[in-house]
Amino acid sequence: MLAPMQGLTNSAMRRLVIDRGRPEVVFTEFLRVSGVSRRRFGRRDMADIAAEQDGVPLVVQLVGHGVEPLVDAALIARDNGARHLNLNLGCPYGRMTTAATGGALLQYPERLAELLPALRRAIAGGFSVKLRAGYEDPRQIFSLLPLLEDAGVDWLVLHPRTVVQKYAGEADHRLTAEVVARTRLPVIANGDIRSAAEGRLMLERTGAAGLMIGRAAMADPLIFARLRGDAPGIPDLEQQARDLHGYLQGLLPLYRERFCGEKQVLDKMKNVLLFIDQPAFADTVRRLKKSRTIPAFARLLEEL
Numbered sequence: 001m002l003a004p005m006q007g008l009t010n011s012a013m014r015r016l017v018i019d020r021g022r023p024e025v026v027f028t029e030f031l032r033v034s035g036v037s038r039r040r041f042g043r044r045d046m047a048d049i050a051a052e053q054d055g056v057p058l059v060v061q062l063v064g065h066g067v068e069p070l071v072d073a074a075l076i077a078r079d080n081g082a083r084h085l086n087l088n089l090g091c092p093y094g095r096m097t098t099a100a101t102g103g104a105l106l107q108y109p110e111r112l113a114e115l116l117p118a119l120r121r122a123i124a125g126g127f128s129v130k131l132r133a134g135y136e137d138p139r140q141i142f143s144l145l146p147l148l149e150d151a152g153v154d155w156l157v158l159h160p161r162t163v164v165q166k167y168a169g170e171a172d173h174r175l176t177a178e179v180v181a182r183t184r185l186p187v188i189a190n191g192d193i194r195s196a197a198e199g200r201l202m203l204e205r206t207g208a209a210g211l212m213i214g215r216a217a218m219a220d221p222l223i224f225a226r227l228r229g230d231a232p233g234i235p236d237l238e239q240q241a242r243d244l245h246g247y248l249q250g251l252l253p254l255y256r257e258r259f260c261g262e263k264q265v266l267d268k269m270k271n272v273l274l275f276i277d278q279p280a281f282a283d284t285v286r287r288l289k290k291s292r293t294i295p296a297f298a299r300l301l302e303e304l
């Protein structure tokens, strides 16, 4: 599965990733649910609500707080065609946490005990949660499992870091294996999967029902095809250059169509470059990051 990544996995990026790697499932970026406006979603976010994209199931992810706003949002999403909804219980940043949304909600299991069954009742299709192992305690997940099971959640995505840990240290997938053994819910493993080989090992070691990949898919959307054996697991350098060229060359027109103005398009392309860390391409990536016009960016791409 392609992970939700705010600022990155917009519909144009999802199209590109589907076209190149064809993950089995894609997620929207988190859609923020307003506690105030009865419309619940911003206009741009509304455009993201659907059951699938390019033939691949699309999971609509909600982040917010309060039973009423979230249930309302789930109903609006359903009425606008969503079939799969996910609740974000992992986001560790900024306003998310001060308003006790995303990962901060893990501090309030009693609110979850009310919220999750209410959401379940409102959602006709699939209902999943994406969560950290705990707020501060990485073993909190074990006290949350009965709550998730009793609420009728269909599956969960586990990123085995704590909320306070943010992205420090390593994801501890021994926890993932333990969670798989202790719940009847399908568990999708997420966090620090950097290559197809690591992904396969992860499935073997944890017994997870599937994988969710974020940052590594921004570096190489073909990772999903590599996992299936539809693209070389370890391409040689020439092939890596062709793959990277094909990726960025394919993304540029999609971003020109989606975003407004040269600066925004370039900024969005440069955002993606932050994830490309092969030392062999460091010099080109550095120059791409400095380019000031789209034609200059496109010319540099030809050097790959």
Ligand SMILES: Cc1cc2nc3c(=O)[nH]c(=O)nc-3n(C[C@H](O)[C@H](O)[C@H](O)COP(=O)(O)O)c2cc1C
Residues within 6 Å of the ligand: 003, 004, 005, 006, 007, 008, 028, 029, 030, 061, 088, 090, 091, 130, 159, 190, 191, 192, 193, 212, 213, 214, 215, 216
């Ligand atoms: C820039 C960025 C944006 C993210 N946005 C979201 C989001 O909207 N919703 C969410 O549940 N997780 C979000 N995440 C977390 C990722 O979905 C994922 O759980 C995390 O990056 C670990 O997976 P990875 O190691 O494969 O990247 C984001 C992560 C990053 C780096």
